[in-house]
Amino acid sequence: MLKNYFKTIFRNLWKNKAYSFLNIAGLAIGITSAALIGIWVEDETSFNHNFEKHDHLYRVMQNRKNDAGINTSGATPGPLAAALKNDIPGIRNSGRLSWSMDQKVVVGDLSTKEKGIYADPSVLTMCSLKFKYGKADGALKDPNNIVISETLAGKFFGKENPVGKTLKMDANGAYSVDGLYTVTGVFADLPANCSYHFQWVSPYETWENANDWLKPWSNAVIETMVELNDPADAASINRKLIDYLGTKVDGAKNQLFLFSMDDWNLRNHFENGVQTGGTIQYVRLFTLIGIIILLIACINFMNLATARSEQRAKEVGVLKVMGAGKGRLIGKFMGESVIMSLMAVLLAIVLLYLLMPAFNSLVEKQLSLNLFTPSHITALTGIAVLAGLVAGSYPAFFLSSFNPVKVLKGMRIKSNRAVVFIRKGLVIAQFSASVILIIGTVIIYQQVQHIKNRDIGYNKDRLVYMNLQGNMKAHFGVIKNKLIATGYVENAATSLHDALHIHSFGDAWSWQGKNPNLKIPIHSNVVSPGYMSTMHLKLVSGRDFYEGGADTNKVVINESLARLMGNEGKVGSMLKTSRFDLEIVGVVKDFIYNDVYGSSAPLILIGGYYGATVMALRFKPQVDLAQALAKTEAVMKAENPGSPFEYKFADEDFNALFVSETLIGKLAGIFASLAIFISCLGLFGLAAYTAERRTKEIGIRKVLGASVTGVVGLLSKEFVQLVALSCLIAFPVGQWAMHNWLQGYEYRITIHWWVFAFAGVAALAIALITVSFQAIKAAIVNPVKSLKEQ
Incomplete structure (x- = not known):
């Protein structure tokens, strides 16, 4: 049966x-x-679900209030972790983490550059890292201990147990620590969908002892992680953290709060503290x-x-x-x-x-x-x-x-009328959704291109960044001269930060006539002479820094800061901190940094080499880039032996900031196409069904003199009307949805009427082509055959 x-x-x-x-x-x-x-x-x-305690782990964040609004940051003072564990009930554990650092790791003749962090021993247990060799408890008890990933262990030691073996760390960055370290554990590789991607972890104490400026409550530069006894306690703990910094630092008004690990990837955007x-x-x-x-x-x-x-x-x-x-x-x-x-x-x-x-x-x-x-x-x-x-x-x-x-x-x-009505309604719903997706795809693409093509204030073409490592900083003068002598390099300079990631050290800057109540963060970058010409920044007034180190007490400001300073925002005026008096020698045209979607914030360029971490060099126009890179590599290997030749193009670094939007645009385009394709499959079937049901009608019309064109128009009319109606529904919905999406960008496009016209015409044309195939097929059938008794 x-x-x-x-x-x-x-x-x-x-x-x-x-x-x-x-x-x-x-x-x-x-x-x-x-x-x-x-x-x-x-x-x-x-x-972060690879961490067993992910729902109990939090990062301590702080809101800094100023006249421009509230800035939210995960940078906290070094002493905070221990204080929170002692002072706040409900916090089971706490630990400090440095920012991720690239360091050269050496074992014998083998070397590689790997990302890692300095962290308290408690971080290993809070994150419940799975150890292949050794264990989390006690792995970082001594300053010269280090735990490494399974991948890093494989590079140096193969399948052998490396616990007890020694490796060397070379301090490539400005704040990293070199020396010999003993491997005390090997942890399983972290998955791709994890907020951390470190290959090594060394004791935070080692890093702190080499950098005394990490110790005061006044310096907020490291990450603090806490583990709660119960996630339900987070709200009550947040209430206690609002004024907590004020109990440790006189006059501190920044508010602390807990940020759940489960939200680090999904809900990590803050605007004005919200x-x-x-x-x-x-x-x-x-x-x-x-x-x-x-x-x-x-x-x-x-x-x-x-x-x-x-x-x-x-x-x-x-x-x-x-x-x-x-x-x-x-x-x-x-x-x-x-x-x-x-x-x-x-x-x-x-x-x-x-x-x-x-x-x-x-x-x-x-x-x-x-x-x-x-x-x-x-x-x-x-x-x-x-x-x-x-x-x-x-x-x-x-x-x-x-x-x-x-x-x-x-x-x-x-046919039941209700069923026919429902069937038509479903076709309208299909094409309405498809048209909305087409509109969204076009507008997302326009917005990404709009931002990519904006004038950012400097020329990112043929501009290359290199992290300073080994002898690069000490030999920079020689390296620069040799690079220019190759005939391929136009200029080179060093800086504390690259142009897309310039940090703020608060609102400690003052000038004559400044409102004492004005609190706006001012970003700063320490740059060597030749930086502005290398970047192709445009001077509005004044001059660039002189060669030879004579301008270590001089600064160049951007137009945004000049406007903020009013009458004092000019060449010859003085900017002051508690430690320095710096003279303004130039005003540079605003350029985009940090937030590529926004406008330029107040900025100070300080002359000098202090803390330099990045070298920027620009190749001459029209030179062959492959040959230019080869010549550059030869110079770098001669002057900086033993360090890998690593670089990144500024335009690629810039485009990387749009990965999410570009991906969203591509996915939206693919799925919009699939939605249209699926809808047309249904339309194709319904058109064939309609033509089949009206076979005799078509035969009679042809006998009475109807043309093929007329029959095709008759059979296509109903479906074209349905698609046209779907466009009328989709247009306002698409406009509303994309208008709301664009509000998240300060620098955004205007939605033009032709986007809707394009989406509508595209949907109608695709639908007409789909239906016409079946309509023409039915219209050219011999009417005698159509009128025979089935």
Whole structure:
């Protein structure tokens, strides 16, 4: 019995191969798209879940109030961690972490440059790092201890246990510490969806002892992590932290608060002291897109199933005459629909395996399908059963109610008006969603290009950055002269920070006539002579720094600071701190730094070499970059032997800041195309069904003189009207959605009318091409053949 049942179902699917393919392919593509989005969303929402205590771990943040608003930062004073553990009930543990540093690691003749941190021993236990060799407890008890990753251990020691062995750390950065360290543990590699990517960890105490400026409460430059007894205590602890700094530092008004590790990736954007989102916005956006695409595919599935159902009226009549009851007929049609849905899921799984490498390349992740994960199996099975039951419900209950006598007499079963209305509404919904996605794709692309192409105030073309390491700082003068002598380099200079990451050290700057109540953070960068000409910064007034170190007490300010200073914002005026009096020798045109989406903030360029960490060099126009890099590498290896030749182009560094937006634009474009494609599959099937139902009408019209063009127009008119109506719905929704999205950018585009015109014309053209294929096919059929009794 069951065998015959399945045989009948598959025979019917094979009989209607075209419709079966459209049904299964459309749903499979929808499931594949939704699954890819789901895997990406799952990866983003599981960030830091490799840490067993992730829901108990918090980073201490602070809000700094000033006249420009509230700035939120994770930089905290060194003594804070121990004080919090002692003073605040509910905090089980605490620890300090340095910022991530690149250091040269040497074992014998082997060397490599790796990122790592200096951290308190408590950090290892709080993060519950999994150790392959050694253990977290006691691993950092001595200043010369170090724990390394499994990957780093493999580079130097292969599969051998390295615990007890020695490696050397070379201090390449301005604040890192060199020396010999004993390996006391090897921890398992951290996953990609983790906020930390360190390859080594050394005691914080070692770093602190080499940098006394880390010790005072007045210097907030390190990260503080705490572990709570109960996450529910976070709100009450935050209330105690509001004025906590004031109890340690006289006059301190910055407010501390706890920032959950579960939010570090998803909700890490703050505006004026308020948490405003982050990656969670993209997670929500693509979750919605995934749901929309899946709904579009399910709509197709249902539409085609209901459209074809009326063609099976005689089959139902025969089955009823032969004794089939209503329940059996309902089971038959429901089963057929669920089997088609399951086939779509199987096809989707094949597509997922085929597309996963390309998708990983697109999103720059290493995601895996993990098909047999319970949540994944449940989701796929649920989609198959739900889509099958919903799509099969109308044919099952509608067809099983037919009067077999009327059906077998050849009386046409009229379509239920409500069903026709619903079918048209579903087509409108499909294309409305597709048009909204097209609008979003175009506007996201425009916004990214708008920011990329803005005048940032300096020339990033042929500009190269190199981190100072080894002898580069000490031999900079010689290196610069030799680089220029190659004929490929225009100029070179050093700086404390590169142009895209300039830090602020508070509002300690003052000048004559400054309002004592004015509190605005002023950023600063220490730059060598020739920096402005290397960067191609434009002087508004005054001069660049002189060579030879004569300008160590001189500064150049930008236009934003000059405006803030009023009458004192000019050459010859003085800027003061508690320690220095510095003379302004130039005013430079504003250039974009830090926030590439915003405007230039007040900035001071201080002349000198103090704390230099970066060298910038500019190649001459028209020189061959490959040859220029080769000449540069030769100079660097001669003057800085033993250090790797590493560089990055400024324009690539700049473009890297738009990775999220660029990715969102690409994904939106791909899924918008898929949404249109799936919608057109359904439209293709419905057009074929309409043409089939109106075969005799078309034959009569042709006999009476109707042209092929007229028949095509007749059959296409209804679908074009539906798509046009969907555009009218999509335009205001798309405008509202993208307007709200653009509000998150200070520097943004204006939404133009032609974007909507383009989306509408594109949707109409695609729909017309899809429908016209079937319409022309029906219109050119010989009318004699069409009018024969079927």
